[in-house]
Each structure stands twice: as C-alpha cells, then as structure tokens.
Amino acid sequence: MVEHSMDIEQPTAADVGPPSTGEASLRVENISKSFRHVDALVDVSIELEPGEVVGLVGENGAGKSTLLSILTGVLDPDNGQLYRDNQPVEFAGPQEAASYGVSLVHQEQDVITHFRGYENLFLGRERESMGLLKMDEMSTDAQSFVDDLGIDIDVDKFVKDYSFNERQMLEIAKAFHVSSKSDNPVILLDEPTAGLEEDGRELLFDLIDDLRDEATFVFVSHELDEVLEITDRIYVLKDGELVDEYETDEATQDALQQSMVGRETSAEYYCVPDQRRESNLGDPVFEVNDIQHEDEIGPVSFSVRRGEVFGVVGVEGSGKERLGRILAGDTPATDGSLSVLGEEVQPESPVDMVDAGVGYIPKDRKSEGLLLYQSVLKNTSLAMVRDMYGRLPFLDTNAESSITEETIEDLNIKTPSANSLVHGLSGGNQQKVVIARWLAHETPVLVMDNVSRGIDVGAKEEVYRLCRELTAEGISIVLIGDELPEVIGLSNRIAVMQDGSFADEPIDASPDAKPTEEELIQLMV
C-alpha cells in the first residue's frame, strides 16, 4: 500500500492520494458531488500519470461511475478542481473532455449496430464536402486507424455482424479516435470486461499493454483478479471517499476486498457445502430433452435434480447464452421439449416459463431485466414480470414486500428506500435488484447467466450464500458462467458447450471431485 493503511486508523479522504508530482496527465483535487441526500463523492483527490494503468475499485454505489462522469464532463462537481497536464480545466460535456483527450468506454456498449464500423468511429464528427459525406475516405482512414492501434476489425462491416468482442474493440478504438488530437489521451474503461469472455479479455489486456506508452488508462472493475493483472496502481473508493491507494505489486485480492468492504471476506466463499452432496439431491425437477434452436443450438439434453446446481461453461460463441434464453422461453426451441416438475411446457414467451416455475437472470441485466422508472420494490416483485406481459397477478403483495425487503437488505442494495426509482441507483445496485427479484421468490428452477458479474465482492458473497440456501431448500439452478472458479465452486455437475452442443457428458463437480480450471479449458477449446 502506498502511504495509508486502514488497519489502525481510518484515514481521512484528504490524507489519501499522492501529492502532485507535477507530471500528472489528469488530476482531480478535492472533488465532491452529492445527489440530493446521497454524498456520491466526498473530497476525492486522485492523479493519473502518463503511461499508467490505474485501477479504481469499490463496492456498488461507492462512487466510481460518478467520478468517471466528472472526469468526462458528464457531471459537474459541487466542489473541487480538475487539471489536465497541470492546467485547470472545466469540461462542459464529453465532447469538450474528448477535445482534451479524455474519453470514456462505457459499461454498456455504446455503438449503433445498424451502422458500419467506420460510421460509428466517425459518429458526430463525420467528414463531408459540400454536404456530401466522404464515405470512402472515412472508411479508409478508419481502417488504418484501427490497424495502427492493433485492433483487428473490418470497419466496413455492419456492427450488428460484429461479435461482442469486436464491438468492445470498436468502443476502444472510438475512445482513441475522439481523443486523437491529444498526444497523451486518457482512456477511462468502465467495467470493460463485463460481457467479454476469456478470449476477449485476453485481447483487451494485450491491447492495453500495447498501448501503454501512448495513453493513460483508468480501469474500473469488480473483478479484482483482473485489476491486479492489468494495473500499476489502484485506488479504493468506499461510500464516496477515497480510502486506500495501492501499488499493484503490493496489493492482494484479500487486501483490496477488505479495503472495499471494510471487513474480511472468506476466500472459498462460493464452494458447495457438504450437505449438497450427490446423495442429498432429489428427483429430477427440470428436464431438457433434445432441445434445439434451428441449426445453431442443440440438440441438448440434461436434467437437473432438486437442490442441484448444473453449471454450463463454454467460450464465446459456444451457444451457452442462447441455451439460457431457450430455457427461459425467450428464444424459441424449434425442436425438443422442456418439462418442469413432470409437466411439459411449450413456452411462447418468458412468462410461460415463469408460470411453469423457471426464473431467468440474464447476462445483460440492466437493459433486459429492469423497469428503470419503477421503484426498487416493484422491480423486485415477481408480479411485475407478469404485469409486463399483460396478465393479472393474484399474489399476496404484503408477503411479497416483506420477503423482497429482506433480500434487499441481504444483498445490501444501496437505495434511499424500497420505493425509490431504480433509475437513480448505481449500475451494480441495479443488477442486484434483478437478482433480488428471483432470490426472493422461491421459483423451483433458476437459470442464471453470469450472476455475479458487475456486483461487488460483498454482494457476490451474499449471492453465493443465497444460492446455497436456495438449493438447500430444494431449488434447482442452471448456472451459466464465464468465471470458471465460481462455476466450479458452486456446481454439482458441469457441462461444457461447444458449437451449440455439449462437448461431452456433464462432468462431476461434487465437493470432493471438483475439476480444475485447466481441465475445463481443455474441453472448452
């Protein structure tokens, strides 16, 4: 740790953060920002030096996104000052920030899918001559721009035909492109690996490594192993205050977790408890028979027993996310059948699966799973799901509220009240709301896609605990995931997907027979 430690005395915000070295490419001094009753940032000072990759970590709602918004002129600070190359600056908005070479790669991909790659790159800054767009020139220049960055994409393709990884690479190219007038751009990466799979993450990290000499990066992520892998220095925010700063060489996951959460978390917190051994599992609850989606997915067959966690892993494009959508009734099965508790279901929409007893937590929770302008309570209520599809719920709303409130508390969802709008919550807290909805309602089967992405370590621990409790009560879980340690830790059996089907019979992952990550990776590729 650089200068300050939390173990004896909690430092004040003003203590943490280096004194200016005079070389900073971007520096903020004593920044504060409040939203009505919430102090999102309190007297925060940080400094980014040219060529550095700086990590920014903190629990959901700690203030990370607010800080990035201030650095890019999306929000004005209430107090404090920004300096770019030691000159005081005020950014009226992202465009002005970009003109100073400071730009943000968003958590959600911010590309227009029905435009081509180069059109996205030049969006808002198109080249024209007498009202005519210079398409050929933009295309050629865009291709050489991405080639120079070492980004392997065809800018003439429509973005809808890009893979998720390629879209993320385009986002990064865009950030460099809008900052291209600066000789030392500052690129802020807000959870850039969320949604990326293993190969995409490697690609991104190689790219950051290659571009270190040309830019300064800020890397915001809840995946502490990634932060430790890619950064040089790490700042920790907690409840809007800067509480710690580490040289990455001297940091560990445990130390970071402790700084973020303010307490120790257990290392093996996702592991299957002994009571969930094979012998304690019940009869099959969810049966998937030769399910198929056109010629892309399947045929896939498996059954999940009462209290079992059935893991599904695979590389990007293996079809595991699609499989999840079929199980949730969101993508139609063109052949095969699904049955829950012995009853066959032929879903026409997700509501049919909800009615049959299958809940779904999608990977892209924020855009798919939430009603942003409804309250936290409404969002966590299963009745809302039915309302969305136009059916009248007949549920005990009082009981629902109290169960939901408990889960809100368990997951430590930071919200002024259960009646506050989801819109005002931090990204991670919004994700927790979607998870809370299902964990609060004891649906017999839950299909979860990357359930712990984007949520902080404390909440991950809670989600794992809730999963263990639910399975102990007999709930069955299909756990689709990219975090291999998590899938290995939580599952009883694991299937590896490859080209739309299971590569082999599911692997035993019971408490005393866990496969290693390497074993799974060998099957995945």
Ligand SMILES: Nc1ncnc2c1ncn2[C@@H]1O[C@H](COP(=O)(O)OP(=O)(O)OP(=O)(O)O)[C@@H](O)[C@H]1O
């Ligand atoms: N527009 C807003 N209106 C009201 N409150 C807000 C608004 N934006 C942020 N907040 C509050 O400010 C605090 C900090 O939020 P912020 O989004 O910066 O957190 P974060 O660290 O980025 O979290 P996450 O990891 O979940 O993305 C939270 O309590 C959040 O509810």
